[in-house]
Amino acid sequence: MTTILDKILAAKIGQIEQMLLRPVSDQAEIIVRKSLFDALYQSKTLQVISEIKRASPSKGLIAEGINPAEKATRYVDAGAVCISVLTDTPFFQGTFDDLAEVARTVDIPILCKDFIIHPIQIDYAKNAGAAVVLLIVAALEQGMLNSLYKYAVSKGLEVLVEVHDSVELDRALQLDAKIIGINNRDLRTFQVDLSRTAEIAAIFPFEEERVLISESGIWDSIDAIKVASYGASAVLVGESLMRSGEIENAVRSLQVKREVITS
Numbered sequence: 211m212t213t214i215l216d217k218i219l220a221a222k223i224g225q226i227e228q229m230l231l232r233p234v235s236d237q238a239e240i241i242v243r244k245s246l247f248d249a250l251y252q253s254k255t256l257q258v259i260s261e262i263k264r265a266s267p268s269k270g271l272i273a274e275g276i277n278p279a280e281k282a283t284r285y286v287d288a289g290a291v292c293i294s295v296l297t298d299t300p301f302f303q304g305t306f307d308d309l310a311e312v313a314r315t316v317d318i319p320i321l322c323k324d325f326i327i328h329p330i331q332i333d334y335a336k337n338a339g340a341a342v343v344l345l346i347v348a349a350l351e352q353g354m355l356n357s358l359y360k361y362a363v364s365k366g367l368e369v370l371v372e373v374h375d376s377v378e379l380d381r382a383l384q385l386d387a388k389i390i391g392i393n394n395r396d397l398r399t400f401q402v403d404l405s406r407t408a409e410i411a412a413i414f415p416f417e418e419e420r421v422l423i424s425e426s427g428i429w430d431s432i433d434a435i436k437v438a439s440y441g442a443s444a445v446l447v448g449e450s451l452m453r454s455g456e457i458e459n460a461v462r463s464l465q466v467k468r469e470v471i472t473s
């Protein structure tokens with residue numbers, strides 16, 4: 211069965227061919243931003259990574275005609291630790307221009323949330339101002355995952371490595387990934403279940419210097435308290451914040467207390 215992830219990845223091939231025709235400079239001006247890992251490690255509060263998400267394959271159009279810079283400013287005012295920007299156009303209506311606009315406007319780390327399968331995408335992310343890139347374990351075989359991880363680190367970027375089950379967690383740990391995201395959404399079926407975070411947290415090596423982020427399907431403080439109790443240092447939140455009329459309150463309601471888990 212062809213899944214949505216297969217379709218997104220297939221579409222990337224054409225986009226990458228276009229990117230390779232227009233390589234970007236490595237000399238982009240870099241704004242020094244706080245490390246995402248440092249901001250999360252042993253944080254006593256559940257931190258919020260707020261996403262700019264115009265549309266998605268599971269929900270269609272989420273927010274029409276938004277101004278990414280204005281949204282990002284409101285996220286920062288509410289205390290977001292990082293802004294995630296979806297840069298995929300065909301399925302999410304995002305762009306690298308969205309990312310660049312956000313990066314010019316705020317000085318917290320920006321995560322390029324895309325489906326990265328080639329180093330040129332990392333070059334584009336960095337050139338647009340990203341400080342963090344996403345690598346999805348389910349989208350990459352181990353050799354490519356490893357080489358993209360090393361490439362991103364060599365460019366001075368942090369990497370959020372996304373997993374969905376224990377086998378993928380194992381693969382992320384083989385890279386020695388420090389920032390590991392558990393996607394509560396099954397990218398093959400769209401089903402969202404916060405118990406994904408509970409299951410993987412139960413085998414997560416908290417005693418090592420690593421942080422766990424719970425991604426997708428976070429709507430309110432009840433969800434936040436739940437994943438904080440599993441050991442998450444942060445939540446990555448898209449749709450619920452994009453639909454909220456009260457962004458500042460919505461972000462703040464997720465910044466719940468957490469116990470620092472060390473073993």
Ligand SMILES: O=C(O)c1ccccc1NCC(=O)[C@H](O)[C@H](O)COP(=O)(O)O
Binds near residue numbers: 266267400446
């Ligand atoms: O959101 C989707 O429908 C989706 C489908 C297939 C692949 C990825 C998808 N989303 C990307 C994300 O990981 C989310 O935007 C992010 O975790 C925030 O999720 P949410 O808070 O549920 O909007």
